Amino acid sequence: MRILVVEDDAELGRRLTERLRAADFAVELATSRADAEDWPDVDRMAAVILDLGLPDGSGLDLLRHWRDRRVETPILILTARGSWQDKVEGLNAGADDFVVKPVRFEELLARLNALFRRQLGTRAATITAGDLALDPLARTAILAGKPLRLSKQEFRLLHLFLRRAGQVLSQTDILDDLYALDDERERNTVEVLIGRLRRKIGRERITTLRGLGYRFDT
Amino acid sequence: MRWLVLGSLRLRFLLALSLWVLLGIAAIWLSAVSIFSSHVEQSYHEELEVHVRELGALTEIASDGSIVLTRPLSDPRYAEPLSGFYWQVTAKGHKPLRSQSMTRGSLDEGIAHSPEILHRLDNGPTGPAITYGFTRKGPAGEDIHFVIATDQRELDRLIGGFTRDLTAWLAGLAALLLATGFAIISFGLRPLDRLSQAFARLRHGDSDELEGQYPAEIAPLAADLNTYARQNEAMVARARVQAGNLAHSLRTPLAIITDEAERLTARDDCKDTGKVLLDQASAMEQQIEYQLARARLGAGRKPAGRGVVLPDVALPILRAMERLHPDKRFTLDTSGLERTVLPLDPVDFAEVLSILLDNAGKWARQEVRLAFACDRAGENTVTIADDGPGIPEAMIPRAFDVGTRFDPDTAGSGLGLAIARDLCDAMGLELGLTNGERGLVATLRIGLGSGR
DSSP: OEEEEEOOOHHHHHHHHHHHHHTTOEEEEEOSHHHHHTOTTGGGSSEEEEOSEETTEEHHHHHHHHHHTTOOOOEEEEESOOOHHHHHHHHHTTOSEEEESSOOHHHHHHHHHHHHHHHHTOOOSSEEETTEEEETTTTEEEETTEEOOOOHHHHHHHHHHHHTTTSEEOHHHHHHHHSOTTSOOOHHHHHHHHHHHHHHHOGGGEEEETTTEEEEOO | OGGGOTTOHHHHHHHHHHHHHHHHHHHHHHHHHHHHHHHHHHHHHHHHHHHHHHHHHHEEEOTTSOEEESSOOSOGGGGSTTSSEEEEEEETTSOOEEOTTOOSOOOOGGGOOSSSOEEEEEEETTEEEEEEEEEEEOTTSOEEEEEEEEEHHHHHHHHHHHHHHHHHHHHHHHHHHHHHHHHHHHHHHHHHHHHHHHHHHHHHTSOSSOOSOOOTTTHHHHHHHHHHHHHHHHHHHHHHHHHHHHHHHHHHHHHHHHHHHHHHHHSGGGHHHHHHHHHHHHHHHHHHHHHHHHHHHHHTSSOTTOOEEETTTHHHHHHHHHHHSTTSEEEEEEEEOOOEEESSOHHHHHHHHHHHHHHHHHHOSSEEEEEEEEOTTSOEEEEEEEOSOOOOGGGGGGGGSTTOOSOTTSOOOSOHHHHHHHHHHHHTOEEEEEEOSSSEEEEEEEOTTTTO
C-alpha cells in the first residue's frame, strides 16, 4: 500500500518514512505544499498523512484543493496544531482523521488501519474472505485456521487483493500499491509474486485475465 | 424608571431643571402678586378719593336745613343694600345723610376731621372697611363730615382672585416648562442611550463594533471604543496564533524525541532509557497541551464583539465528530431552544463543546445526543449524553483532574475534561457529569450572568 507523507520537517519526515516502510508501506515524501499539490497520482494512494503547517502554504488549503478535485483518498492530518478549532476545521475540510504530534507510532498505525477499514466499509480489524483472514495491524494471515508464512511483499499483495476482492487489478495497479514511485519496478516481479502467493493460498483464488490483469475471487 | 437612577445624568438634569423652574416660577409669583396688590390698592384708594370728592361736590344743605345730594353718586354700588360701598354725610344740627346701600349701622365720622382727605381702616356695617373722609364748612360755619367707606374684603377679594388665577396659570406654566425640560433632556441624552444600547449589542456579540451616528461630543468616544474593541480582538487573535506557533515549535521536536525513544525501547540494550524518555516526552506533551490551552484561555477571556450563536455553533463540530467517529451517530435536539446569542467567546465555547462531544464519541456504543434547552428564566442548558458505560460515581470528581484516563487503551491525553473545566470556569459556566439512564451525561449550564 502506498502512502503519501506531506511533512516539511526533514528529520520527522525521514523518521516517519522509515517507520512506515518498516510497517510494509510504500512511502512517498513531499516536503512542501507545491511538491504535494503536483503529486501525479494522489488519488491512487492508500492514504495521505498531511502536516498543516507547510512552509509555502497551508496544508488545509491543500486538503481543500484535493477534495475540490474529487480526490477521495483517506487523509489523516498529523499536525502540531492541537486546538479543537483546528481539528473541526480540518475534519470539515475533508480530512478523515486528525492526529496531534507527537504521536506513538502504534497509534498512528492503528488510526491508518482504521481509515483503511472504514474505506472497505468494515469496522472489523481483520479482513476475511472465506477461510482466509488477514490482520493488517498484527500483520498476520490465517488460512483455514493455520497461520500463513508470507514475505513482506506477499503480505502486501494479499492485503491489496483482499481490499479489492472481485475487482480486476492491472499490473500497474499492483506495482503502484507495492512500490514507491522512485523504487525500481519490474513487471515480471508481479508475475513472480502472484505465482508465490498462489502456491501459498491456492491457485483458484487468483484468476488471470489476459491483457487485463488479475482478480481475487472470494 | 431610568429617570430615577441615583447618580444618573438624567436625574441630575431633572433635579437642576426642577429647581430652576420652581425658583423662577416662585419669583414670578411673588413679584406679580406684590406688584398687582400695590397697583390695585393704589387705584382703589384713588377711586375712593375721587368718590369722596364727588360726594363733597354733590352735597348741599337745603333751605330746610336738610342735607341733600344734587344727584346720586356715579357708582351704582352705593345704591345697592349692604354692597360694601357706603357713604355718609353728617353735620351738627342736621339729620345725617347715608347711602342707600347702608341699610344698617353708621360710619365713624372721626376720620373726617380736617379739610384734607384722610383715610384709615375702620369698622364698617359689613366688616372692616377702608374709610376716607374730610370736612367742609357748612353755610352756618358748621363742620360737614364726608365719609366714604369700602369693605376691605372687596380689595382682598380682588387681590385673592388675581392671586388664584395667577397661581393656576403659573402652575400650568411650570408643568409645561418641566414637561418640555424632560423632553429636551430626553432628546439630548438619546445619543447616550443609543451608545449604551450599541455597547450592549457589542458585549452580547450581536455586533462587531459600536454602530450608529453620534453627536460631535461623543463620536470620538464611540470611535475610541471601536478602536479598543478591534485592538482587543486583534490581541486575542495574535495571542492565539502565538500560542499555536509555540505549540508547533515545541511539538515537532517532541515528535522526533518520541520517535527516537520508541526506537530505543525496541532495542534490548536501551529499553529502559527509551522508556524513561517516552514517559518524559509524554509528560512534556501533556504539560504543553494543558498550559497552551490555559494560555489561549487567558488571552481570550471575555473579548468584546463576538458571541456564541446557539445552536449554530454546534453544527460544524457535529459534522467533524461524524468524521472523527464514523461508527457513532450524533444527534442534535434543539426543540427546547430558539436561536440565541450568548456573550461568550465562540472559540472557547466551541472548544468545550468539542471536548465533551469527542469524549462522548469515544465512549458511546452507538449514539451521542446533544441537546440545547432554555428555561423560562432564560438560562440555557447544553446536555451531551452518550450510551457508553458511564463512570463509577466515586470516580466522577476525579474525571476533571489533569491526566485522568479511565481506559489507557482509548486514545487521548487525559486532559480534555481538565481543559473543558478550566474553560468553563473562565466563562462562568457550570459543567457537571452524571450517570444517566443510558450512559454518561455532561451538562453545561449557561447562567444569565455567564461571560459578563
